Amino acid sequence: MFTGFMVNAWTVGSIVSIVAGLVGFFVVLRGSAFVAHAIPNGSLAGAAGASLIGVNTILGFGVFALFGALGIGVLSRRGRHDVATALALVVMLGLGALFVDLSVEYTPEIYSLLFGEILGISNNQLTTTVALALVCVIAIIVLYRPLMLSSLLPDVAAAHGISTNRINLAFLAVVALATTMTVPVVGTLLIFALMIGPPAAARSFTDRPIHAMVLSVVIALVVVWSAIALSYQTNYPVGFYVGTISAAAYAFARGWAAWARHATIRGGSDPQPAQVAGSAG
Amino acid sequence: MNPTLAAIFAPGLFTSSPVQIAALVCAIVAVVAGAVGMFTVIRGQSFAGEALGDIGTTGGAAAYLIAAGPLWGFGAIAVAGAAAMELIGIQRPRGRDVATGIVLGAGLGVAALLLYIDTVQDSTTGATFTIVFGSPFTITSSAIPLVIVLSVISLGIIVLLFRPLLLSSISPELAASRGIPVRLLGAGYLLALALTVALAAFTIGTILSTALLVGPAATALRLTRSPAKAVFAAALIGIATTWLGIVMAYDSYDWPPHGQGWPVSFFVVTLIFLAYLFAGLPNWRRHRATATPTDAATRA
Numbered sequence: 001m002f003t004g005f006m007v008n009a010w011t012v013g014s015i016v017s018i019v020a021g022l023v024g025f026f027v028v029l030r031g032s033a034f035v036a037h038a039i040p041n042g043s044l045a046g047a048a049g050a051s052l053i054g055v056n057t058i059l060g061f062g063v064f065a066l067f068g069a070l071g072i073g074v075l076s077r078r079g080r081h082d083v084a085t086a087l088a089l090v091v092m093l094g095l096g097a098l099f100v101d102l103s104v105e106y107t108p109e110i111y112s113l114l115f116g117e118i119l120g121i122s123n124n125q126l127t128t129t130v131a132l133a134l135v136c137v138i139a140i141i142v143l144y145r146p147l148m149l150s151s152l153l154p155d156v157a158a159a160h161g162i163s164t165n166r167i168n169l170a171f172l173a174v175v176a177l178a179t180t181m182t183v184p185v186v187g188t189l190l191i192f193a194l195m196i197g198p199p200a201a202a203r204s205f206t207d208r209p210i211h212a213m214v215l216s217v218v219i220a221l222v223v224v225w226s227a228i229a230l231s232y233q234t235n236y237p238v239g240f241y242v243g244t245i246s247a248a249a250y251a252f253a254r255g256w257a258a259w260a261r262h263a264t265i266r267g268g269s270d271p272q273p274a275q276v277a278g279s280a281g
Numbered sequence: 282m283n284p285t286l287a288a289i290f291a292p293g294l295f296t297s298s299p300v301q302i303a304a305l306v307c308a309i310v311a312v313v314a315g316a317v318g319m320f321t322v323i324r325g326q327s328f329a330g331e332a333l334g335d336i337g338t339t340g341g342a343a344a345y346l347i348a349a350g351p352l353w354g355f356g357a358i359a360v361a362g363a364a365a366m367e368l369i370g371i372q373r374p375r376g377r378d379v380a381t382g383i384v385l386g387a388g389l390g391v392a393a394l395l396l397y398i399d400t401v402q403d404s405t406t407g408a409t410f411t412i413v414f415g416s417p418f419t420i421t422s423s424a425i426p427l428v429i430v431l432s433v434i435s436l437g438i439i440v441l442l443f444r445p446l447l448l449s450s451i452s453p454e455l456a457a458s459r460g461i462p463v464r465l466l467g468a469g470y471l472l473a474l475a476l477t478v479a480l481a482a483f484t485i486g487t488i489l490s491t492a493l494l495v496g497p498a499a500t501a502l503r504l505t506r507s508p509a510k511a512v513f514a515a516a517l518i519g520i521a522t523t524w525l526g527i528v529m530a531y532d533s534y535d536w537p538p539h540g541q542g543w544p545v546s547f548f549v550v551t552l553i554f555l556a557y558l559f560a561g562l563p564n565w566r567r568h569r570a571t572a573t574p575t576d577a578a579t580r581a
Binding site for chain 2: 083095243
């Protein structure tokens with residue numbers, strides 16, 4: 001279980017969890033779950049297009065991820081954010097349907113891009129993933145302060161000369177990058193579930209941003225490690241375990257927050273946890 | 282028929298039975314999606330619409346496994362997903378996003394398992410492909426009665442709740458102060474949304490389901506501020522784009538590269554997107570001329 005190709009699975013799984021935990025914290029904070037779903041899914045079209053014209057599928061995927069992210073950013077300046085995201089997603093998927101239709105050999109690849117093949121990662125892929133992950137983590141560290149400020153207090157951010165639009169575009173680009181790095185190895189489903197479940201659970205436990213980020217990474221790691229182990233034992237897809245365990249982690253966190261609030265109300269002491277529970281969503 | 286018309290409407294278009302069924306089903310779905318979609322856009326719940334369609338495919342995969350009617354699978358899972366979103370708290374503005382995301386993640390996880398089992402049993406990826414991309418040309422006429430029943434139910438819910446739902450969507454506080462049960466209405470709307478999306482995702486695929494739910498309604502809300510007019514406009518835009526898409530897809534059978542036709546979803550999505558962009562043009566000019574901020578509630 002810890003030898004041969006499984007070593008790569010554990011390594012990549014851990015790297016993906018760290019990136020998803022960090023980026024996901026901001027996804028949940030900014031209410032961008034739809035974007036986190038739309039970019040990986042829509043970018044599948046890029047992979048299909050690349051295989052149609054005979055280019056590296058990851059490159060096609062990355063180009064679509066970036067253009068999708070920028071498209072969502074530009075469209076939502078003049079309209080509702082969720083409408084812009086939905087339309088960008090369906091346009092990309094429509095192109096994907098066209099590309100798949102025009103090429104004949106692509107079909108079997110859809111399943112692996114949707115649900116990933118973490119148990120079959122080559123050393124070559126490992127290097128690329130590590131490099132892109134480093135870029136993602138550095139981007140999050142650099143953007144940390146302006147991103148926090150513009151997510152929580154947009155007015156104060158504007159007063160400090162931080163352009164909300166520009167920060168939004170930068171954030172979308174980070175999501176696109178994180179997606180491109182992770183989807184070829186773990187699939188669109190897994191990365192989405194990891195960017196929502198663990199951070200949302202972490203925010204139910206604590207209100208402090210740094211604590212929540214660390215906790216989010218820890219929960220993501222636990223989810224992925226147990227998913228890989230279970231998948232290895234049972235042969236069922238990793239995505240199934242990641243999706244359901246992430247949701248279970250969130251359910252547990254919400255339950256814990258509700259219980260903590262209940263306990264403090266009955267104890268009549270510190271009113272703080274009530275706020276924690278209030279920010280759970 | 283004169284030559285120009287004959288070039289647009291390829292021979293056999295009006296007599297082909299798959300085309301007729303596709304046109305009928307698309308029109309039904311466009312009307313229902315237009316009505317439900319207007320509320321989806323006003324309430325900012327496009328993500329829920331997209332997510333329910335996606336997890337509906339889980340139901341499709343489950344139905345495929347036990348060889349039940351896939352539409353039942355789509356419907357059951359979409360309603361269950363909507364109930365879960367309601368429980369987690371989709372009606373709180375802050376919880377909306379996460380509620381939808383958690384349900385979508387879990388639903389897709391189960392879909393991965395079911396599709397895996399489907400694939401192992403059949404050793405093909407056909408099921409994945411059909412369920413993910415779907416096409417209106419694959420509907421059989423035997424599905425039509427069930428399609429009509431589901432449409433009537435969701436349209437009925439919307440018609441019945443129209444006025445109170447509209448008020449509670451635009452201003453929940455005002456609605457609550459008038460004694461309107463906002464939460465209950467929201468749940469009723471979510472049920473209509475789940476049924477509509479299940480119906481659309483099953484008949485015309487998840488891509489077109491989201492496109493028809495959000496695109497025409499958002500376009501209509503850019504053209505008119507009257508909700509009733511917007512519903513009609515959305516239905517008309519939906520019908521026009523899908524029918525035009527079907528005609529183009531039918532024509533494309535002679536197109537390169539290998540004469541097997543381009544997908545309907547590509548044409549319809551492109552048309553819907555163009556309509557949305559064009560509907561925004563006058564507004565954009567006015568914005569540049571006067572630079573007045575428009576009311577966020579009426580912007581779509």
